[in-house]
Amino acid sequence: MSQPVLSVSGLAKDYGNGQGCFDIDFELYEGEVLCIVGESGSGKSTLLATLAGRLSADAGRVRFRDRAGSSHELTTLAEAERRRLARSEWGFVTQHARDGLRMNVSAGANVSERLMALGQRHYGQLRETAAQWLEKVEISRERLDDRPTAFSGGMQQRLQIARNLVTQPRLVFMDEPTGGLDVSVQARFLDLLRRLVHDTGIAVIMVTHDLGVARLLAQRTLVMQQGRVVEAGLTDQILDDPQHPYSQLLVSSILQA
Amino acid sequence: MKLLIDAQQLSKTFVLHQQHGLALPVLADVSLQVAAGECVALTGPSGAGKSTLLKALYANYLVGGGSIRIQHQGSWVDMTTARPHEIAAVRRHTLGYVSQFLRVIPRVSALDIVAEPLLEWGYSMQEAQQQAGAWLARLNIGERLWPLPPATFSGGEQQRVNIARGMIAPRPILLLDEPTASLDAANRAVVVELMREARQRGAALVGIFHDEDTRAAVASRIFDVPLAPALCA
Numbered sequence: 001m002s003q004p005v006l007s008v009s010g011l012a013k014d015y016g017n018g019q020g021c022f023d024i025d026f027e028l029y030e031g032e033v034l035c036i037v038g039e040s041g042s043g044k045s046t047l048l049a050t051l052a053g054r055l056s057a058d059a060g061r062v063r064f065r066d067r068a069g070s071s072h073e074l075t076t077l078a079e080a081e082r083r084r085l086a087r088s089e090w091g092f093v094t095q096h097a098r099d100g101l102r103m104n105v106s107a108g109a110n111v112s113e114r115l116m117a118l119g120q121r122h123y124g125q126l127r128e129t130a131a132q133w134l135e136k137v138e139i140s141r142e143r144l145d146d147r148p149t150a151f152s153g154g155m156q157q158r159l160q161i162a163r164n165l166v167t168q169p170r171l172v173f174m175d176e177p178t179g180g181l182d183v184s185v186q187a188r189f190l191d192l193l194r195r196l197v198h199d200t201g202i203a204v205i206m207v208t209h210d211l212g213v214a215r216l217l218a219q220r221t222l223v224m225q226q227g228r229v230v231e232a233g234l235t236d237q238i239l240d241d242p243q244h245p246y247s248q249l250l251v252s253s254i255l256q257a
Numbered sequence: 258m259k260l261l262i263d264a265q266q267l268s269k270t271f272v273l274h275q276q277h278g279l280a281l282p283v284l285a286d287v288s289l290q291v292a293a294g295e296c297v298a299l300t301g302p303s304g305a306g307k308s309t310l311l312k313a314l315y316a317n318y319l320v321g322g323g324s325i326r327i328q329h330q331g332s333w334v335d336m337t338t339a340r341p342h343e344i345a346a347v348r349r350h351t352l353g354y355v356s357q358f359l360r361v362i363p364r365v366s367a368l369d370i371v372a373e374p375l376l377e378w379g380y381s382m383q384e385a386q387q388q389a390g391a392w393l394a395r396l397n398i399g400e401r402l403w404p405l406p407p408a409t410f411s412g413g414e415q416q417r418v419n420i421a422r423g424m425i426a427p428r429p430i431l432l433l434d435e436p437t438a439s440l441d442a443a444n445r446a447v448v449v450e451l452m453r454e455a456r457q458r459g460a461a462l463v464g465i466f467h468d469e470d471t472r473a474a475v476a477s478r479i480f481d482v483p484l485a486p487a488l489c490a
Contacts, residue, residue, distance in 0.1 A: 029342045187363035194362060198376065216362050220341045234316065234341050241318040245274035252275060 005203045011060035013050040021047040021227045033204040035214035038224035044207040052173045091164030095176035097156035101148045108144040114167045133162040154185030174206040223247045261461040262291040267323035283309045285485040296462040298476035354432045355423035359415045368403040374426040392421035433464035449474045
């Protein structure tokens with residue numbers, strides 16, 4: 001069995017007032033989607049940002065294995081190195097596409113930016129790659145020169161996906177990516193993400209409050225309450241046979257469509 | 258006789274924290290072994306734990322005690338202690354589950370839903386879709402329905418898509434939860450034939466079949482799920 005892409009042990013981010021995340025342990029493998037669920041304020045987004053190095057950890061270790069097979073300890077990584085990994089090996093999809101896009105440049109430039117940061121300079125090639133990625137996320141290549149401000153919310157979110165995945169990262173962090181989307185757009189997004197995971201073997205860590213999304217996309221789920229993981233396991237097990245009182249409450253509160 | 262499932266002394270008690278910690282014992286000291294080529298029909302009164310046992314074998318339910326060893330690619334994996342990604346690998350390659358209900362991403366076509374397990378086995382898209390078409394045709398899902406997402410299909414059609422998806426990859430073990438529940442006689446006969454073929458290729462089947470004719474047609478052995486002692490009173 002291959003090595004995990006990410007190994008997390010004893011990770012904590014302590015805001016000092018009891019808020020944050022504590023004692024986080026898990027491993028993530030290639031091609032796996034892990035959902036982090038829990039109510040607002042349970043520390044889901046804090047955990048995600050700490051894993052991605054956007055917040056500094058107060059305790060614990062996060063080991064990341066890059067595509068060449070080298071291990072990096074993320075909690076002590078120098079900022080320059082973290083930025084290099086963030087560009088080449090990771091993606092980060094925010095809940096509000098506006099936070100993850102550059103709104104004042106074209107869709108094509110948004111998609112090309114990471115490629116250029118990695119040293120690609122050939123204009124025609126960059127443009128062609130960007131056009132192909134727009135099509136992968138079901139945006140017409142004719143929109144290449146339009147700014148994201150001219151896109152609907154669902155299109156902006158798909159553009160953000162393309163912008164993050166164009167460098168074929170090994171690990172993508174997603175913070176409530178379907179939060180603001182219509183259900184029809186959400187279905188399209190789920191289908192897209194499922195295919196990308198299958199085709200490219202990326203690993204995904206996704207914060208969501210939608211257990212239906214977790215069931216359809218994620219093999220594994222962490223349930224968080226008050227900054228701690230109260231239950232971890234296979235998604236279908238947690239949804240069909242939740243053990244912890246809080247998981248049971250969460251599952252019993254789902255509306256059946 | 259090659260053993261593929263070796264479950265020993267399983268117990269399962271549901272604890273309902275929303276009901277002041279109400280404890281419902283469902284399985285107590287249940288052991289079941291199944292060999293290649295067998296089809297074991299689980300029987301017992303409603304609530305005896307047939308479904309619970311089946312779901313425990315799939316690691317969909319967590320057991321309180323006991324071991325569930327599954328023969329996976331030449332070695333035994335205990336589903337009660339395996340790590341999540343190991344369980345995922347066992348499910349992908351060895352242990353299939355056919356439920357009554359189709360749960361899939363909206364918008365995905367019936368053909369792709371059925372083809373997906375073969376893609377996970379490394380088949381090319383073309384080969385996977387070709388086989389998926391053959392399975393759908395065999396289960397009397399007309400070709401005009403293949404490109405459509407099954408959300409709008411009838412209950413029986415959805416169930417047949419689900420059966421095709423659950424059985425298309427020739428996994429060595431199949432768990433079946435009332436696979437013929439809402440099917441008409443003709444389609445029931447097709448599913449019975451598919452289960453027989455699975456046995457002939459050496460698969461081990463464990464199923465719940467409420468329909469007695471189906472049970473008689475496919476089962477090589479009956480396993481009466483024993484009532485947990487607290488439920489006998």
